[in-house]
Amino acid sequence: MIIELQEAQKAVIQQKGDYAVVAITKHGVELARKLGQSFQNADVYYMSKFEKGDEGEKDIQLFTGSVRLLLPSLFEVYKGLIIIISLGAVVRMIAPLLKDKKTDPGVVVIDDKGEHVISVLSGHIGGANELTKEVAAALKARPIITTASDVQETIAVDLFGKRFGWIWDSAEKLTPVSASVVNEEKIAIVQESGEKEWWLYGRPLPENIKSYRSILEALAEKPDAALVVTHRNLSEEEQQILQNGVLYRPKVxxxxxxxxxxxxxxxxxxxxxxxxxxxxxxxxxxxxxxxxxxxxxxxxxxxxxxxxxxxxxxxxxxxxxxxxxxxxxxxxxxxxxxxxxxxxxxxxxxxxxxxxxxxxxxxxxxxxxxxxxx
Known part of the structure; x- marks a missing residue:
């Protein structure tokens, strides 16, 4: 089946995986096919003029027309998009599709030679930063990530404990607490339950981040922001720490x-x-x-x-x-x-x-x- 892209018509796609790989050039198609083999959970899309005859066997979907008309359908259903097109073109095409960083898919861009893999959109919550590292490893390319918490090797507040299944009690303070962390303000961490292996870097915590045995102990030190990990419901006094804090619920x-x-x-x-x-x-x-x-x-x-x-x-x-x-x-x-x-x-x-x-x-x-x- 070939997807015929036309103005004012929604593209009909067949989603099977969580990720979509998209290419529109000869070299990009080769990279897309390679990634399609490396990532078992990825669907590959490229222009029909580069058809090789084995697309049906490999579940590769071909399209005709402008790739701009394909992206809205992919944006709606995939967890992440891996796009082998120039960064500027991708930014222009996805700009009208952006809604919210909590719901937008992760978007990763690869140059036509497969030398650089760039995290473009939803780096943390959408998983683009992690996807960038995985794709770069598969292509032996250089990952490009600009998110402050990744560059500074500090805690990513919106991803804290995510790999363990921790969830936020509320997302209200994610942005101000993240700002406090990357700006190296005084941060308190109180963990009463949950997995302990959340620090990924082979060195001590940054000097501005300190762990406390209890919420009341942390409050006494008057931190600028706090990350609290507990299955317990907080008392009225303890809730003061959430004035600029995020409460995480570990699955325990x-x-x-x-x-x-x-x-x-x-x-x-x-x-x-x-x-x-x-x-x-x-x-x-x-x-x-x-x-x-x-x-x-x-x-x-x-x-x-x-x-x-x-x-x-x-x-x-x-x-x-x-x-x-x-x-x-x-x-x-x-x-x-x-x-x-x-x-x-x-x-x-x-x-x-x-x-x-x-x-x-x-x-x-x-x-x-x-x-x-x-």
Missing amino acids: IVLGMGCNRGTTSKEIEAVIDETLAELNVSKKSVKAICTIDLKKDEAGLIEVKNKNRWEFICYTPEELNSIKIEDPSETVFKFTGAYGVSEPAALLYSGAETLALTKKKSGNVTISVAVIPY
Whole structure:
């Protein structure tokens, strides 16, 4: 199939991967084909006049007409665009498409000889900086990245913990806190939970960035900005640190769950919300629901995990029985083959030695809560 690009008509494309590689010159096509082989998750597009006859076999999409008419369709659906066209031309073509750095795809530009790979748009949140490094490595080219936090080798506030799945409680202060970091102002970091391997450079933290054991300790030092990593809901006093701070929610909460057959998702989620509130824990920090394999098709649990995009882990009775629990139940064993479900399931997944909540029975639902230790 050849995509015929015409004014006032949206291009009909076939998206399969997360990235699109686009070329319009003879040399650019060779680079695009090479990247198409290197990046298994990339779709390749180039002009039909460079057709080689194997495009159908390689799932390469050909087009006729101006590439300017192709980019809007690619911009809407791909996570990143790798464009082998001059930087100036790309800037002019994508300018009308820009909406928001939180939603725009990452855009990377490669010169026609494949010597330079340039991060152009959405370097951090859109992943263009990381994509630039990967593409440059594949082509043995030079990566060009101009983002201040990358050049200065300091913390990228908008990407902090992203590779671990951390999420912001609010994006409101991302820009001012980022400015404080790159301007080398006094920065406080408080980490109460989550992965510790977030510093990527083989040297100590910059002198302007200091870690504190608690939020109150950090507040006493009057920092210009703060990065707080915790699954806990902050007290009114602690929230003062967010006046120029970003609160990150690490994925550390594991819910061990059991329920009667046919329990509705509404009842299950109500118990979860109530329990997390009692524990003073953010729902954004939940990583997984864990249960026994007899519940792998339980509609209510599946609906809740799908809605919240949580992992759903099911263990065999033998796996659950490998964990020692405080109050093993002969009744539960009679019906399931396991002496407990919610408690051992939460302990198994989390690797924790103790539970934040041992077990709570509410209506048709039983829940235990564990915090993943790092």
